[in-house]
Amino acid sequence: MNHSSDLKPRIFPILGAGSPAEIDRAQGIDPNVTMNRTKITEVGRDGAVGYLKRSPTVGYRLTQLEYGSIEFFQKLVMTDSLGNVGQDGIDLNDFKTPYFDIVSYITDDDDTFIGTIHYPTLRTSGFSVSIADPQATIERSFDFIGEKAFTWQNDNKYLVVNEKVLGSAGDNTVVFGSAGDFTQIPVKDPDTNGLSDTYILRVVHVDDSAGTSSVLVRGTDWSYSDGAKTLTISSSVDASDTIRIWYSSSDAPTVQFTPNDSDPSALAGESADIFMMVGDPSGSEDRLIRLQSITLDVALDREDHREIGNNDVTQRGVKSKTVTITLGRLLEDFTIEEILRDKLGASYGKIDVEKFVDNITIVVKIYEDDTKTTLKYGFMAQNLSPSELRGGIATEEYTSRENALIGESLIISKDNSKIGNIT
Numbered sequence: 346m347n348h349s350s351d352l353k354p355r356i357f358p359i360l361g362a363g364s365p366a367e368i369d370r371a372q373g374i375d376p377n378v379t380m381n382r383t384k385i386t387e388v389g390r391d392g393a394v395g396y397l398k399r400s401p402t403v404g405y406r407l408t409q410l411e412y413g414s415i416e417f418f419q420k421l422v423m424t425d426s427l428g429n430v431g432q433d434g435i436d437l438n439d440f441k442t443p444y445f446d447i448v449s450y451i452t453d454d455d456d457t458f459i460g461t462i463h464y465p466t467l468r469t470s471g472f473s474v475s476i477a478d479p480q481a482t483i484e485r486s487f488d489f490i491g492e493k494a495f496t497w498q499n500d501n502k503y504l505v506v507n508e509k510v511l512g513s514a515g516d517n518t519v520v521f522g523s524a525g526d527f528t529q530i531p532v533k534d535p536d537t538n539g540l541s542d543t544y545i546l547r548v549v550h551v552d553d554s555a556g557t558s559s560v561l562v563r564g565t566d567w568s569y570s571d572g573a574k575t576l577t578i579s580s581s582v583d584a585s586d587t588i589r590i591w592y593s594s595s596d597a598p599t600v601q602f603t604p605n606d607s608d609p610s611a612l613a614g615e616s617a618d619i620f621m622m623v624g625d626p627s628g629s630e631d632r633l634i635r636l637q638s639i640t641l642d643v644a645l646d647r648e649d650h651r652e653i654g655n656n657d658v659t660q661r662g663v664k665s666k667t668v669t670i671t672l673g674r675l676l677e678d679f680t681i682e683e684i685l686r687d688k689l690g691a692s693y694g695k696i697d698v699e700k701f702v703d704n705i706t707i708v709v710k711i712y713e714d715d716t717k718t719t720l721k722y723g724f725m726a727q728n729l730s731p732s733e734l735r736g737g738i739a740t741e742e743y744t745s746r747e748n749a750l751i752g753e754s755l756i757i758s759k760d761n762s763k764i765g766n767i768t
Contacts, residue, residue, distance in 0.1 A: 346454055353450040353602035354407075357506050357591075359466070360558040361423030361443070362551060365506060366416060369605045372484075373408040374449070376464060378494050400656060403491040405447065405464055410611040411474070411483035413711055413721030418757050420445065421469050421487075428722065434758035437666045440469045440645055444661060446591075447489070448504050450601045458597070460498035467491040468649065468661060473642040474709070474724070476614040483612050483711070490647065492658065501593035505529045513584045519576040529596040530574060544592060545569045545576060551587035615715040619672075620708040623687045625727075626765030630708075633681070637745075638673035641709060641724060643755060668726050668752045670707050676736065676744040685731050685748070703730035705750055708765045725756045725764040 354368040381399040386392075409417070415428045415435075422439040426432050444466045451459040467489040475484050497504050507527045509519050521530045534543035540563070548567050551558040561567050566580035578588060618632045619639055644667045650660040672681065683689040685701040706727045713719035733749040758764050 347451050347459065348454060351452040351454070351456075353452075355448050355450070355602065356417070356420045357446040357448065358420055358423040359444055359446065359547075359560070360549060360551075362556075362558075363420055363423040363425050365600075366420055367602045367605070368407065368409075368417065368447070369414065369608070370410040370412045370611065371407060372410055373406070375406040376494070377404045377406075378402070379404075400492040400651075401494065403464060403467070403489075403494055405467055405489040405491065407447075407487045407489070409485045409487075411485055411711065412605070412608045412610065413612055413616075413713055414605075414608050415722040415757060415759055417485075417487075428758050428760075430760045432758075432760070434725075434756040434760065434763040436757075437643065437645070437663075437668075437753070437755050441663045442661045444468050446504075446506075450503070458502060460496055460502045461504040461593075463495040463497060463504050464489075464491055465493050465495070466658065468647060469645060470647055471642070471644045473640060475638075475640045476617060477638055479614045479637065481614055483614060483617060490649075497593050500595050501532050501534065503529070503594045503597050504591070505531075505594045505596070505598045506589065506591050507598075508587050508589045511582055511584055511586045511588065514582065516584070517578040517582055519578075519588060519590060521574040521576075525574065529592075529594040529598060531569070531571075531592040532594050533571070534593060542569055542571075544571055545590060546593065547591040548576070548578075549589040550578070550580065550582060551589065552583070553585040553587065554583060609713065612711065613715075616712045616717070618710045618712070618717065620706075620710075620765065620767055621672075621681065621684050622706050623684060623689075623702055624704050624706065626706060626708060626725075626767055628766045628768060630765075630767055633672070635677050636672060636674050638671075639709070640669075640671045641726070641755075642669045642671075643667070644669070666753050666755075668729070668755050669732070669749060670726060670729065670752075671747060671749045673745065673747045676746045681746075681748055682734075698731075698734060701731045703728070705729040705731070706765070707750070708767060710761075710764070710767070720759070720761055722757065722759040723761075723764040725758075726752055727754050728752050 357365045379402040383397040385394045423443040428435045446465045449462045470490045471488040531544040548561040569576050620630045622630050645663045646665040648662045648664045649658045682696045687702045708725045710723040711721045729750040729752040732751045735747040738744040
């Protein structure tokens, strides 16, 4: 059997300069594949003619403990730079076109490697960050969608992704084997799909000078010789460009999972601050106090398209984005309602919910620990509009209050100046 400690999850950005990484602090991985097969019947026949097979629908949910790292968000948008100090923050538009593979390397209780579970070309359809109570562990969850799912086993048991940085413009080959660029040797995909050469699954060219990347076309841009164990790139490449290669192998990849012992094991609600204001932050706002819970939820209404004659998704996009932030508290004062009415500190005598403003900003800052001396990263949602106000009480309980706000924008960054510059 396979125990959770022997399942090694890893994410591989496909395009862009984003490097692969293990998936840290995962608490649950829940993929689901719907086969989308339609039974075909006809008049005059008892029983089915057969089944029309459409592409499966893959849903992949991942839950993590918050550990103060922006890295996984960066991998989802295929970058190692966005969101860093001095760089632009990650915004929701950055999730439109990126796609990535998530794999799990599987070993049994006898330390025998079983195989690799591979979900290719996933896209982000939503994520959330939640603090259930002041001392609860901060949790993150992610939802991905796709159309394919593979299990690699036996001679093909390892999925390998290797990169070669080219040394010169004429350096257009990648050699596999003990004396080559990579020791892991490609093994032919047994599903040939009508192709004579299925040793290499995908080749990506990252153009260093142009800052672009593309999936190369088999037979047009590259070819592979199993006899010579050599991949040859026929499209134009330059020195410092990167060639990224996907293939299955009997040989283990150099890295499957590297435990992250440098970041906190997990962070609780006491390591976060929440700020709320009307309009742009001034930099001197006070944090919200007495909050009992917060949930930041992002839903991306994706519109990904195929084309006639092709079974793969060829166009990726997001029709709409919805950011929902829900704040829970025990009723002590009406500070939040005063902010929503834009009357904070005005000693205003009446709060009319119909007069709530619709340009609220909420900033969530995640620190290294409860001393809050080191900002790890944070979120800023702007132009939020109140959507719901709830409150209730039960016998022998204190009155609760819950405010929900919705919007369409969110910035994720390690740089305090990108998330309101609140000090």
